[in-house]
Amino acid sequence: MIVIFKTVQKLFLYLILVLVGFYAGMLFNHKICPVETQLTPIEYARYWKIVDGTFMHTRMAIMGPAMMILFAITILLFVKNWKSLTFLFLVLAFAAFALDINFTFREQLPINAFINELDLQTITEQ
Template sequence: MATFLSSLQKIFLYFILVLIGLYAGMLFNHKICPVETQLNPIEYAKYWKIVDGTFMHERMAIMGPGMGIIFAITILLFLKNWRSLTFLFLVLACIAFAIDINFTLREQLPINAFINDLDLNNMTEVQTKQLIAFQAKAISNFDTRFIHSSISFLLLCLSPFFLNRLHKKSN
């Protein structure tokens, strides 16, 4: 039974590591290829309507909660080892991820909704000014989210280094 639990722990730990790695990588792409900074506000809104409207919104609505569930299952699998460094890094990584999700829901989703609701052919002066402000805020948001996701990923990367010690103790 201990071998089965150990195998299950490893599977879920590496699975969440891959998922968070992909997520952090997506945000890293925004950092190294900041397309949004090179576009005027109208071009940015057109671009973001495509990115969020056809890719991000649908997939992140599934991927975010999915990663949260995998994190929760993984933490529960390691609960017996709550005093281990693996557990500590896992929980801290989950906290960084939760901070990022909260930040995204609070700061980025209202911007996405505003842009997706815009009629780019009939914008008012007020909407144009708001779009300019939101473009700058969205770029800043991605920088912040990159930090959150990187912290989560780096903490998860540390956790497997202590698995062998953890499993030797429990046997």
């Protein structure tokens, strides 16, 4: 029974590591991509409408809750080892992810909604 439990722990740890890697990769790509500095605000708004509408919105609606659930299950699986570095890093990573989700809901989603409502065909650079 202990062997099965350890296997389940490892499986969930690997799953959360893969999802965190994908999430970090998306954020890293956004940071190194020079689009923000190369486009005018109107061009960037057009670009963001496409990115948000075809990629970010649909994927993050699945990835965010999946990561939260996996984090919760993985932390619960490691709660017996609460003095271990693995548990500490899981809790710290979960806290950082929760702060990022909080920022996204408070700051980013209202901006996305505003940009998606804009009629960029009739708007001027001013």
